Amino acid sequence: MKNMNSENISNLLEKQREHLSRREFIQKTSAGAIGASLAMCGWWDAVAQEFKEDESLPKEESFTAKDMKYRILGRTELKVSEISFGAIQIHNTGLAPLNRAFELGVNYIDTASGYGRGNSERTLSEFLKEHRKDVIVATKWSGLLGYKKEEPHITTTKEELIKSTEDSLSRMQTDVIDVIQIHGAKMAEQVNAPVVQEAFDELKKAGKVRFLGVTTHTNQHKVINAAVKSGAYDVVLVAYNFMSPKNHKEALDNAKKANVGVVIMKAVKALRPLAKSTTPKSVLFQGALKWILEHDSVSNIIPTMASVQEVEEDIVAVSKKMSYGQRRALQFYAQAIDRDYCRMCGTCTENCPRGVEVTDILRYRTYYVADGDTAGATSLYRSLTKDQTVANCDKCGVCNDACPYHLDVVEKLYQAHAMMA
Ligand code: SF4
Ligand code: SF4
Numbered sequence: 006m007k008n009m010n011s012e013n014i015s016n017l018l019e020k021q022r023e024h025l026s027r028r029e030f031i032q033k034t035s036a037g038a039i040g041a042s043l044a045m046c047g048w049w050d051a052v053a054q055e056f057k058e059d060e061s062l063p064k065e066e067s068f069t070a071k072d073m074k075y076r077i078l079g080r081t082e083l084k085v086s087e088i089s090f091g092a093i094q095i096h097n098t099g100l101a102p103l104n105r106a107f108e109l110g111v112n113y114i115d116t117a118s119g120y121g122r123g124n125s126e127r128t129l130s131e132f133l134k135e136h137r138k139d140v141i142v143a144t145k146w147s148g149l150l151g152y153k154k155e156e157p158h159i160t161t162t163k164e165e166l167i168k169s170t171e172d173s174l175s176r177m178q179t180d181v182i183d184v185i186q187i188h189g190a191k192m193a194e195q196v197n198a199p200v201v202q203e204a205f206d207e208l209k210k211a212g213k214v215r216f217l218g219v220t221t222h223t224n225q226h227k228v229i230n231a232a233v234k235s236g237a238y239d240v241v242l243v244a245y246n247f248m249s250p251k252n253h254k255e256a257l258d259n260a261k262k263a264n265v266g267v268v269i270m271k272a273v274k275a276l277r278p279l280a281k282s283t284t285p286k287s288v289l290f291q292g293a294l295k296w297i298l299e300h301d302s303v304s305n306i307i308p309t310m311a312s313v314q315e316v317e318e319d320i321v322a323v324s325k326k327m328s329y330g331q332r333r334a335l336q337f338y339a340q341a342i343d344r345d346y347c348r349m350c351g352t353c354t355e356n357c358p359r360g361v362e363v364t365d366i367l368r369y370r371t372y373y374v375a376d377g378d379t380a381g382a383t384s385l386y387r388s389l390t391k392d393q394t395v396a397n398c399d400k401c402g403v404c405n406d407a408c409p410y411h412l413d414v415v416e417k418l419y420q421a422h423a424m425m426a
Contacts, residue, residue, distance in 0.1 A: 073110025079266030119147025193231035292331030294322035395422035
């Protein structure tokens with residue numbers, strides 16, 4: 006195996022930083038800017054060249070279902086494929102990626118009632134007609150767990166949660182949902198809402214759901230720790246990757262100790278600026294997936310795989326340990342995006358004196374810019390109340406000062422508003 010020449014890559018990274026002045030580097034935050042600047046300085050070509058000669062890397066064409074690895078999803082005791090399937094785009098991509106993933110041993114599918122306004126679940130129904138008994142299905146009560154600061158905090162009723170579940174069952178044309186989840190909890194009050202347990206108990210008694218989960222993008226460590234402490238949750242679905250802060254890892258370890266299943270989303274989100282690269286991006290993407298699989302707190306990952314090629318590239322991540330070259334490439338890449346990548350820690354939102362939903366807006370911006378989901382991102386932004394949007398921001402700069410990672414938050418917010426308002 007030929008290791009990556011770290012000195013060479015380091016020099017190229019410096020050149021990349023020089024290519025954009027410091028201020029430009031912080032401000033040019035469109036997804037393409039980082040990828041393009043890396044490409045222009047030759048950084049990415051050098052990485053690609055090193056990997057071309059690395060014979061130890063697994064080859065996609067030789068992977069079959071017998072190579073898939075499985076882990077136990079906490080106390081559910083379900084055996085889930087290490088690489089599973091995030092179905093957020095399935096209504097746009099069609100079923101070809103999922104069919105291929107299934108052929109290669111994937112057995113866990115995550116969707117939500119809100120994905121494509123129910124169209125993800127509707128599209129999935131076609132697949133489930135043939136394969137329902139062979140797969141585990143997780144979905145979410147999208148957008149239903151309303152929260153306000155005043156008592157009572159939770160505005161959603163048990164009946165609404167039950168109806169949401171029944172609508173999901175109907176759209177997917179199945180009798181039971183394996184894991185039903187709160188969608189995007191931001192605080193312990195949502196996790197601990199009695200209405201969730203009441204709805205879940207009733208649905209479980211009726212045989213309509215099997216396990217309870219919670220998903221989170223914001224204040225994740227607080228949400229996970231609250232879910233673990235409550236003892237009510239079987240699964241947590243968490244945004245986690247090689248850029249995540251330490252307290253997220255600690256929360257995942259707490260979940261593991263409590264035998265709560267840990268499912269990971271947004272595993273390769275930080276790499277999206279490279280998605281349109283012509284060089285073998287799969288190497289870095291596989292590295293990012295392997296980085297997560299090195300954590301034994303993790304049960305499985307649900308990457309969004311939009312094509313058969315992406316499925317074949319991602320799934321290989323289970324077959325070998327991360328190479329030295331992949332680890333170095335991830336480290337250098339992490340340095341390159343350090344001042345640009347939002348870790349979704351929620352600190353800016355907590356500190357905003359005007360109640361702007363800063364973290365959510367930056368997440369929608371990522372959907373728009375990095376994922377190219379302009380319609381979905383715009384719809385999410387427009388679903389906020391006016392006071393929660395940038396229209397209510399007075400540019401006080403508190404969010405900039407509060408960000409532990411020194412992002413230019415205000416700049417990003419105004420970009421987001423210009424694109425999605
Ligand atoms: S600059 Fe805007 S978003 Fe940031 S803290 Fe001030 S009001 Fe809130
Ligand atoms: S902008 Fe900074 S403070 Fe806000 S969520 Fe992202 S990383 Fe955290």
